[in-house]
Amino acid sequence: MLVPRLLREARTTPQCEGSWRVSEGVQVPTRPSLLLVNVGGYIEAVLDRNLAENISRVLYPNDNFFEGKELRLKQEYFVVAATLQDIIRRFKSSKFGCRDPVRTCFESFPDKVAIQLNDTHPALAIPELMRILVDVEKVDWDKAWEITKNTCAYTNHTVLPEALERWPVSMFEKLLPRHLEIIYAINQRHLDHVASLFPGDVDRLRRMSVIEEGDCKRINMAHLCVIGSHAVNGVARIHSEIVKQSVFKDFYELEPEKFQNKTNGITPRRWLLLCNPGLADTIVEKIGEGFLTDLSQLRKLLPFASDEVFIRDVAKAKQENKLKFSAFLEKEYGVRINPSSMFDVHVKRIHEYKRQLLNCLHIITLYNRIKKDPAKAFVPRTVMIGGKAAPGYHMAKMIIKLVTSIGDVVNNDPIVGDRLKVIFLENYRVSLAEKVIPAADLSQQISTAGTEASGTGNMKFMLNGALTIGTMDGANVEMAEEAGAENLFIFGLQVEDIKALDQKGYHAQEYYDRLPELRQAVDQISSGFFSPKEPDCFKDVVNMLMNHDRFKVFADYEAYVACQAQVDQLYQNPKEWTKKVIKNIACSGKFSSDRTITEYARDIWGVEPCDLQIPPPNLPKD
């Protein structure tokens, strides 16, 4: 009885600054709830366990944003400490732990153990492993550091500065004082080394330090990861280049051989076989089942890109998925959509850098064009936008509000009819992704160039027969390389253009003044056209777009709208559309997570594949 009650209390603790935070101090009920004598400390043991479980009670919901909360640091240390104890225990009980009667030999530890730091969240593994080796196992410092570096490798996932973990030193003083000492010692040796290579270069020492000085002294966890790892990688080629040229420029100069790329991938079992059996069967009929464990075999489909029967079968599989998803929306949400319209899908976490607002401006532009010339033929579209906003991210919530507000106007305008619908997909999650992605015609991947590390949604859509409209960002670049840029809808400023624009100065006003359709759309948002009951509702959004838009939405508006017109154009020719779909599917093999993991194993972990001996099923005897 106590457990559910404590759970309930933890979850209903008063909220502050954002509706999701749970206080660490769960109140223990003061009134005796059981008419039992307290024998052998049983109750205390149960209560203590509940207090300990508070550490893992809540998952911080931010996307690409660092929030330096104490509970989060406790969580990170908890998971690291438990993992390392398990690793050490396993190593010691293996034959490689070559124990003499008192001391374990850690010589072979890096050959037998690989710790892949998936972002900086488990960075404490570095000082924790040093602590175990030096303090507990009495390994000398230099040997321990060698072992730690050869064991750990670090994957970077973002270059957005607000996402990088920089913990206040004061929090470490309170929670992890020994780890702080170890980090200082690591940093001292690191800076001594840099100083010996670059004598007198004091600014370089400041830039490369793990400790950031200032009114709040902080620990830069990414710097700790780079120093404590033998390999550092980004998650798409363009991102790995940006990592070398910007965030870790000084570190790349110091140790260029450390830096690698491992382009992300997705599993074809979940993201094709399981979620899209119709398309999977259509492919199996042509090329067999080999592609499911070797996705590069999808290239065997290329010769069928002009095969009339195959084009018809692929289009049919898509149409069936669209009908099924339409029925799902109607049943679960009571919204009716036109299943023969183009399904234009933009699903991912809501974030300014992902530019859902650019999509909004396009929707409004289409709406205004229909209203201006209602008799003209328009390619019917159902625009679906979905994704979660972090509870404390006000602008992300306003973006959702804008999408639904635009929908309220557009969807109820009789002049528009079913030529344009705007649907916000609530509660976007893997199970919904598995339904909507197989039904999509168009995949929106429109982040500002240089901001999306890789993306994996882009790959899911490609494999499921949607065409991509996207910028030259993240893995989109490699998708265009694999399929041929002519088989995607690529638009907008590239990383170099963005840099040049930053040099010159980005002024949203210039685009607003020059582009009448953009101006009309922005004016409608700011005047309350989409929020008649609350005309000022979107003034923060428009103020951001006009005066401090870090992601330069207006700079790509013209190219985006023009590119969307090309999308419409091609969609009117179903055979040519499906031809491109087939070419995309056939060229999506690179984006299997099997390929990604094989590369990590070969280039970072130094492990070779072995045949998996699958035990025979344990069938009941009768």
Ligand SMILES: *Cc1c(COP(=O)(O)O)cnc(C)c1O
């Ligand atoms: C794949 C996936 C993502 C990542 O999508 P991106 O477009 O790469 O940001 C996010 N959420 C869910 C539920 C997903 O399935």
